[in-house]
Amino acid sequence: MTSTRLPVADRRDVRRATWRLLSGDRRALTTVLALYCAAAAAGLAGPWIVGRIIDQVESGTTTSTIDVLAATACAFVITQVLFTRAARYAGHRFGERALARLRERFLDDVLDLPVATVEHAGTGDLMTRASSDVATVGNSARDALPEIFLGFVQMVFIAGALFVLDPILGLCALISLPALTLVTRWYLRRARDAYLAEGAANTELAEDLAATAEGARTVEILRMRAGRITGNDERIGAAFATRVRTLWLRSVLFPSIDIAHTLPVAATLLIGGALYLNDQVSLGTVAAATLYLWQLVEPINAVVMWIEALQAGSAAFARIEGVGKVPPATPPSGRVPHGDLLDIDDVHYAYHAGHDVLRGVSLSVRPGERLAIVGPSGAGKSTLGRLLAGIDAPSAGRITIGGVDATDLDATELRRRVALVTQDHHIFLGTLRDNLALAAPDADDARMFTALEAVGATWPADLPAGLDTMLGSGGMQPDASQSQQLALARLVLADPHTLILDEATSMLDPRAARDAERSLAAVLEGRTVIAIAHRLHTAHDADRVAVMENGVVTELGSHDELAAAGGTYASLWRSWHGG
Numbered sequence: 376m377t378s379t380r381l382p383v384a385d386r387r388d389v390r391r392a393t394w395r396l397l398s399g400d401r402r403a404l405t406t407v408l409a410l411y412c413a414a415a416a417a418g419l420a421g422p423w424i425v426g427r428i429i430d431q432v433e434s435g436t437t438t439s440t441i442d443v444l445a446a447t448a449c450a451f452v453i454t455q456v457l458f459t460r461a462a463r464y465a466g467h468r469f470g471e472r473a474l475a476r477l478r479e480r481f482l483d484d485v486l487d488l489p490v491a492t493v494e495h496a497g498t499g500d501l502m503t504r505a506s507s508d509v510a511t512v513g514n515s516a517r518d519a520l521p522e523i524f525l526g527f528v529q530m531v532f533i534a535g536a537l538f539v540l541d542p543i544l545g546l547c548a549l550i551s552l553p554a555l556t557l558v559t560r561w562y563l564r565r566a567r568d569a570y571l572a573e574g575a576a577n578t579e580l581a582e583d584l585a586a587t588a589e590g591a592r593t594v595e596i597l598r599m600r601a602g603r604i605t606g607n608d609e610r611i612g613a614a615f616a617t618r619v620r621t622l623w624l625r626s627v628l629f630p631s632i633d634i635a636h637t638l639p640v641a642a643t644l645l646i647g648g649a650l651y652l653n654d655q656v657s658l659g660t661v662a663a664a665t666l667y668l669w670q671l672v673e674p675i676n677a678v679v680m681w682i683e684a685l686q687a688g689s690a691a692f693a694r695i696e697g698v699g700k701v702p703p704a705t706p707p708s709g710r711v712p713h714g715d716l717l718d719i720d721d722v723h724y725a726y727h728a729g730h731d732v733l734r735g736v737s738l739s740v741r742p743g744e745r746l747a748i749v750g751p752s753g754a755g756k757s758t759l760g761r762l763l764a765g766i767d768a769p770s771a772g773r774i775t776i777g778g779v780d781a782t783d784l785d786a787t788e789l790r791r792r793v794a795l796v797t798q799d800h801h802i803f804l805g806t807l808r809d810n811l812a813l814a815a816p817d818a819d820d821a822r823m824f825t826a827l828e829a830v831g832a833t834w835p836a837d838l839p840a841g842l843d844t845m846l847g848s849g850g851m852q853p854d855a856s857q858s859q860q861l862a863l864a865r866l867v868l869a870d871p872h873t874l875i876l877d878e879a880t881s882m883l884d885p886r887a888a889r890d891a892e893r894s895l896a897a898v899l900e901g902r903t904v905i906a907i908a909h910r911l912h913t914a915h916d917a918d919r920v921a922v923m924e925n926g927v928v929t930e931l932g933s934h935d936e937l938a939a940a941g942g943t944y945a946s947l948w949r950s951w952h953g954g
């Protein structure tokens with residue numbers, strides 16, 4: 376099975392998704408925009424009033440006029456502060472709501488992912504998208520977007536005010552614009568890929584570190600320390616290189632911005648000075664224009680700084696949106712199975728092209744039959760179980776349920792009919808009831824207790840809080856055997872017509888395992904059970920036994936037939952029995 380990263384959405388999709396996210400709360404967005412415009416408009420008054428004060432002083436005026444002008448300037452500054460504060464507050468609330476909608480959609484997309492896709496992609500990829508990518512987008516939605524918007528509004532208003540003040544001085548403000556545009560375009564063209572590469576390198580690093588930490592014991596025992604350190608070093612090196620690349624892009628952008636501030640001020644002072652000497656503009660106008668230009672520093676800096684964050688946010692958003700681009704595992708054909716006959720016809724499967732682990736498996740499992748699959752380790756039993764449960768599709772051949780290809784059934788329909796239970800029994804944080812309701816949301820307490828009893832779990836009846844007992848960290852920690860019983864009880868509640876038990880009871884002690892399997896079989900009378908088993912008593916109790924060796928079924932028959940046939944099963948049975 377080769378590792379395939381989850382897709383990344385392209386620019387057009389990201390633009391569309393951004394618009395969808397923003398326009399999902401139009402009223403709030405309009406309020407935020409209006410408040411920012413009001414704040415930017417109020418900010419224009421200060422320099423203009425200072426210019427007027429200078430002109431008044433030059434032409435000779437009373438102190439009371441100056442006092443009135445100064446008081447007016449103060450009033451506008453306070454108004455600007457109040458509007459900005461209100462705009463930021465509304466902007467943050469808007470951003471948080473947008474982020475909440477994004478998280479909900481992301482969760483839906485993740486839950487819709489085919490299991491095989493998640494396994495192929497590796498959990499690190501999904502974890503990075505769910506954690507750091509969502510946080511980065513949150514940062515953009517909460518801070519970057521509102522700040523960039525405020526910056527743009529301020530720039531447009533200030534440029535407008537400069538032109539109104541004096542068109543020639545207005546032109547001075549634009550002197551750096553072409554160079555600034557070029558540098559910003561140069562940066563933006565490269566930034567997305569650079570940030571995507573940084574995100575991907577971080578994912579690889581996170582996966583590698585997690586694998587080393589999780590497998591620490593194995594690393595110690597097999598003395599793989601040096602190898603792991605070298606591997607981790609390489610990943611850290613790769614992540615470092617991608618960071619250096621984004622740093623290089625920033626190191627070109629930021630100094631260019633600094634120059635872009637200074638040039639227009641110098642030009643305004645020079646040209647404004649010459650105009651003043653020629654009596655074409657007043658001293659107050661030159662002063663006001665210079666102050667406006669200094670005022671531009673803040674929005675330009677903010678826009679550039681936050682555009683950088685927005686780039687990182689856009690790359691992260693592309694990765695989040697990419698999860699929704701994964702095609703459904705099985706485009707439903709709409710065909711309805713007739714009956715529950717499970718037919719496996721010449722099925723091949725390879726994790727790596729050219730290395731078939733299933734090499735032409737053919738088998739028919741009748742409804743209600745109990746089939747045990749036995750065989751040596753690596754024979755392909757679990758792989759066949761995954762294919763039967765629709766987690767992976769055969770590379771060749773067909774698996775049909777009631778005459779319809781398993782790959783043509785939609786995921787919900789397939790899960791309703793076939794369920795795989797393995798040794799992984801996840802207990803979700805929540806009550807015992809929550810954990811059982813996952814399989815049957817409508818089940819009442821009586822049904823839940825019946826399901827638990829069916830799999831031999833009597834301990835829930837003794838719990839003081841009963842089904843309301845909290846499980847998981849901070850609550851009751853079920854042991855391996857109890858977790859397995861919960862998983863089996865979930866299956867009883869889900870009630871699919873075919874159950875595939877892949878070593879499902881292996882963690883229980885032999886007596887408990889036998890009890891659980893017996894109880895399960897009793898509850899599921901008339902249903903199909905395919906048990907992939909290491910313990911041969913499972914085979915002994917089954918209607919038929921299929922022996923798998925090297926990717927094919929080599930023997931098929933009842934326990935008695937195979938035990939008498941003197942083949943692989945007979946020798947397995949003899950050695951298991953110590954005979």
Ligand SMILES: Nc1ncnc2c1ncn2[C@@H]1O[C@H](COP(=O)(O)OP(=O)(O)OP(=O)(O)O)[C@@H](O)[C@H]1O
Pocket residue numbers: 376726727732750751752753754755756757758759
């Ligand atoms: N995810 C995977 N990627 C690559 N190869 C795999 C993967 N899972 C299993 N294999 C290989 O496929 C072959 C069949 O494995 P499978 O687990 O289906 O056998 P099994 O009969 O169930 O063995 P066991 O009884 O030990 O679980 C083995 O050679 C195994 O190494």
